[in-house]
Amino acid sequence: MAEETLVLFKNIRNPKYDKSLSAYKKSGGFKSLKKVFGMKPDEVVQEVKESGIRGRGGAGFPTGLKWSFMAKGTGKPSYLVANADESEPGTCKDRELMLKDPHMFLEGLMIGCYAIGCHHGYVYVRGEYFPSIKSLNEAVDELYADGLLGLDPMGSGFNLDITIHTGAGAYICGEESALLDSLEGKRGHPRVKPPFPAVSGFNGCPTSVNNVETLACMPFILGDNGVEDFKNFGPQNNSGTHLVSLSGHVNRPGVYELRMDVNMKDIIYEFGGGIRNGKKLKGVIPGGSSSPVMTADEVDVLYNFDDLAKKGTMMGSSAMMVFDEDTDVVKLLHRITRFYAHESCGQCTPCREGTHWSRQIIRDFLNGNGSEEKLLRLNRVGGNMMGTTLCALGDAAAMPIQSFVKKFPEEFRKYYATV
């Protein structure tokens, strides 16, 4: 039986762990922060670079590099904002961390703040995550009461505040520049880039936006021998463990912490316990609903950034949605497309119009009015959204459309008009 590799979930998998500050400290918590306070900020950034960690929010951008881009000497304050707006369909891993071990994530956030010289960190949590918001607020209160936040924590001379900020329901706010607009008290509209947030972010100040899971890795990376150990968890350029949100037609859906050299087949059949009701696998949406779909024949592959990219898809936020042989993929694509039509912020024409138009075409199919011409048009509408918008939502809507049409054309033909 395959086993998890426990770094982020080492406490969560301990049934006796109660997530309090004292329990977290007993598990070795805040030793890394103490060590970090004795280092120079640049040294911390360098260690994070060497660990090779790539952002866990979906884009997989190297975190150390992101931090090194922070503009210096601007005379403005710098900010670190944790992206806890987890909204990519299929993804439910940050919720686990915030709900069940908030201090690990918060220690990571504090390490990040020190590394980039930020004295006020924000956590942007999606508004629907009521239990996580409560858990985080209680954890932050504990940290202030203990003196780990506020003035001069651990005698470091590094004053630090953290604020838990609640969003109000908008997928687009997971996009970092839309998130910053939202944090400023505006509609969440992605910004024109450049300037990137590292130069002009929250209130026009240098800002780094990092995913919750990414930050939760920091206590381990900055711990004893952390950089080397972290690198050894996966193939080169895919270091560390990651949290895989497994959902859909498997016997044991759940969030699993895995190395990055685990085969997708094993995730479905070992961890997930195979397809429920003894059915056969039809396909997998491998990295959140925006990632190109894979057929059952394609899942014999290591589940990491680079191996999936070689297969023409992406690991995204490590959210695998598994579907069985009985699934109507046209209906499934219709549901995905409905999501993007609902969540488009409306700024860029290709996305605003394209998401609705593609949804209408798929609905035509479901009403028995499909045709070869409409299938081509659907693919073309998808193509016209790729790379033509300010943020990646256009691409996110296009990738499922184009991949479903390419991988399952016969399923669409079932819905051609018979006249």
Place this chain on the structure above:
Amino acid sequence: MFSKDIQTQVDKLLSHYPIRQNALIPILHLAQNENEGWLTEAWMQHVADICEVPLTHVEGVVTFYTMFRLKPPGKYHLQVCTCVPCCLVGGTELLEHTEKKLGIHAGHTTDDGIFSIEEMECIGACSFAPAVIVNEDYHEQVTPESMDKMIDELRK
């Protein structure tokens, strides 16, 4: 307009941000909670004054985000997720079942004001689908039977 306790929370929130406008969304949440789950123009004006922004800005924000409501929800607001992972394992059928049971469509409130239904996009409980949020509480792996039971309990 805020009660004394909540006004203290508003003041605390304002102290966490460099600019008053930054606190707009969290303060709107407090206002909505104070007004039984929805926002009136008077409340939006009040929050606009606190955050030193025009009313039109607040209206723009309120209409952008799905959690802000311009009409009253039921006492129990059933938020049923039908997004991709939930729809794979019965979320859509669960929504239809709930609508039939309460005799209302999503987006509406029962005549007695007890229940309202909202169809949700992904609520981030994908590995525990299908999921429903009732007011602020998550319910996971909900079946039509457990939904019936929950509704009957809440109605008591």
